[in-house]
Amino acid sequence: MIKQEEFRISTAGRGTYDLSRQVQQAVMSSGISTGMCHLFIRHTSASLMICENADPAVMRDLETFMARQVPDGDPMFTHIAEGPDDMPAHVRSMLTQTDLNVPVSGGQCALGTWQGIYLWEHRTSPHNRKVMLTISGE
Amino acid sequence: MIKQEEFRISTAGRGTYDLSRQVQQAVMSSGISTGMCHLFIRHTSASLMICENADPAVMRDLETFMARQVPDGDPMFTHIAEGPDDMPAHVRSMLTQTDLNVPVSGGQCALGTWQGIYLWEHRTSPHNRKVMLTISGE
Amino acid sequence: MIKQEEFRISTAGRGTYDLSRQVQQAVMSSGISTGMCHLFIRHTSASLMICENADPAVMRDLETFMARQVPDGDPMFTHIAEGPDDMPAHVRSMLTQTDLNVPVSGGQCALGTWQGIYLWEHRTSPHNRKVMLTISGE
Numbered sequence: 001m002i003k004q005e006e007f008r009i010s011t012a013g014r015g016t017y018d019l020s021r022q023v024q025q026a027v028m029s030s031g032i033s034t035g036m037c038h039l040f041i042r043h044t045s046a047s048l049m050i051c052e053n054a055d056p057a058v059m060r061d062l063e064t065f066m067a068r069q070v071p072d073g074d075p076m077f078t079h080i081a082e083g084p085d086d087m088p089a090h091v092r093s094m095l096t097q098t099d100l101n102v103p104v105s106g107g108q109c110a111l112g113t114w115q116g117i118y119l120w121e122h123r124t125s126p127h128n129r130k131v132m133l134t135i136s137g138e
Numbered sequence: 139m140i141k142q143e144e145f146r147i148s149t150a151g152r153g154t155y156d157l158s159r160q161v162q163q164a165v166m167s168s169g170i171s172t173g174m175c176h177l178f179i180r181h182t183s184a185s186l187m188i189c190e191n192a193d194p195a196v197m198r199d200l201e202t203f204m205a206r207q208v209p210d211g212d213p214m215f216t217h218i219a220e221g222p223d224d225m226p227a228h229v230r231s232m233l234t235q236t237d238l239n240v241p242v243s244g245g246q247c248a249l250g251t252w253q254g255i256y257l258w259e260h261r262t263s264p265h266n267r268k269v270m271l272t273i274s275g276e
Numbered sequence: 277m278i279k280q281e282e283f284r285i286s287t288a289g290r291g292t293y294d295l296s297r298q299v300q301q302a303v304m305s306s307g308i309s310t311g312m313c314h315l316f317i318r319h320t321s322a323s324l325m326i327c328e329n330a331d332p333a334v335m336r337d338l339e340t341f342m343a344r345q346v347p348d349g350d351p352m353f354t355h356i357a358e359g360p361d362d363m364p365a366h367v368r369s370m371l372t373q374t375d376l377n378v379p380v381s382g383g384q385c386a387l388g389t390w391q392g393i394y395l396w397e398h399r400t401s402p403h404n405r406k407v408m409l410t411i412s413g414e
Contacts, residue, residue: 002172002276004243034278036314036410038174040241042250044190050374052320052366057355061363062370064352069207069345076202079195087199090190094200098188098253099239101375103316103410105280110408112318115374132248134174134241136275137412138278140310140413142381176312178379180388182328207345214340217333225337228328232338236326236391237377270386272312272379274413 001138003030007131011046011121014085016059019131020116023102024109026133033107035137039117040099042130045089046121047096053116066092072124089122096120104137139276141168145269149259152223154187154197157269158254161240162247164271171245173275177255178237180268183227184259185234191254204230210262227260234258242275277414279306283407287322287397290361292335295407296392299378300385302409309383311413315393316375318406321365322397323372329392342368348400365398372396380413 005026009017019039027037041048052058070091073084080086100117102109111117119129143164147155157177165175179186190196208229211222218224238255240247249255257267281302285293295315303313317324328334346367349360356362376393378385387393395405 004172004241034280036412038239038241040239040248042248042253044188044250044252049370050320051370055355055357058363058366061353061355062367065346065367068352070203076206077199079193079199081193087196090196091200091203094187094189095233095371097235097373101239101314101316101377103280103314103408105408110316110318112320112406114320115318130250132241132243136174142310142379176377176379178377178386180386180391182326182388182390208341214344215337217331217337219331225334228334229338229341232325232327233371235373239377268388270379270381272310274312 001032002136004134007133009119009129009131011127011129013126014121014124016118016120018116019119023117027104027109027135028107030135032104032135032137035104037102037104037109038134040132042132044093045123046119046129047093047098048100049096049118049120050100050115051118052114054114085124092122139170140274142272145271147257147267147269149265149267151264152259152262154256154258156254157257161255165242165247165273166245168273170242170273170275173242175240175242175247176272178270180270182231183261184257184267185231185236186238187234187256187258188238188253189256190252192252223262230260277308278412280410283409285395285405285407287403287405289402290397290400293395294392295395299393303380303385303411304383306411308380308411308413311380313378313380313385314410316408318408320369321399322395322405323369323374324376325372325394325396326376326391327394328390330390361400368398
């Protein structure tokens with residue numbers, strides 16, 4: 001059995017957005033008990049991540065790390081048509097995930113206790129993002 | 139239904155190689171309408187990436203970024219038997235993807251408008267690379 | 277057909293742990309000939325990686341690289357409740373993989389000659405880790 005749907009997420013600019021609840025609800029209403037839940041973000045300047053879901057400082061520290069590794073406006077970048085965060089957004093996407101697979105067990109995503117599923121917006125301005133969900137199994 | 143095939147790609151050395159058309163053709167001829175298209179590269183010094191497909195400057199900037207983060211011949215590396223790009227190729231692979239899953243919808247890979255599927259050769263000399271494609275679904 | 281099981285791995289602290297043999301055995305005893313073998317680590321401070329399996333210097337060099345990119349105790353990190361390796365472990369996980377898909381072909385994981393499947397413990401102290409395996413196909 002395969003169920004496919006698309007989420008639309010409006011971001012307020014750079015930062016992480018917790019999709020865990022939405023994804024769990026889609027899995028629960030799919031009727032699939034054992035299998036796989038796949039997420040795919042249809043963009044190259046935002047990405048997906050499974051990360052610690054308890055302390056907001058983790059997300060702030062991840063942003064700090066990325067800002068140091070891939071600084072906006074770095075003069076080494078030549079793809080700057082959309083501004084100083086344009087190429088850094090592609091690099092951040094390349095270093096993280098465009099797709100994620102989470103196992104489905106007992107009718108739910110088998111996430112660990114401290115795991116959440118996040119969309120990571122890498123552009124500084126608000127964007128509309130599409131995430132395709134494919135749930136398959138028995 | 140599951141279809142599996144292997145692509146062989148001859149690279150001319152370091153750089154990115156667009157596989158999007160080949161992958162789309164394999165999906166279209168698979169007869170699978172809804173499901174998943176999985177790519178797996180059977181090497182540890184080349185990788186897979188979904189990235190912006192319009193401006194070649196993006197690929198050049200990604201190379202520039204990697205060259206700064208993981209310089210060839212960095213004296214910290216001890217695994218140097220195959221030359222100064224040997225260990226950097228493994229690090230670049232570790233930071234990117236060995237496998238990718240792209241959802242299949244309406245008989246095609248549901249890539250976003252600006253997304254392409256790339257093989258990224260990390261060795262400086264030409265190599266023959268094998269990518270296994272597994273298309274599954276209904 | 278879908279088979280799911282959980283591995284428990286006791287780590288001795290930071291370092292890589294080869295899961296290739298365990299995974300191959302699970303695939304062989306699953307009775308699945310063609311399909312997909314999915315691994316998912318239910319933690320955010322340890323990750324999964326496919327990497328070169330022949331020269332132990334590769335793993336040492338990967339550790340050296342990560343130690344330079346994401347130093348323990350870096351003053352930029354504020355999430356430090358569990359010590360100087362707490363936030364670096366989350367960053368290392370973010371830069372690598374929480375899940376992996378390896379194609380199954382002829383009843384085995386279709387790994388390349390030099391590919392191994394590794395758990396990468398990022399915390400310095402020993403931990404008990406859970407990896408969920410989902411093998412699907414025909």
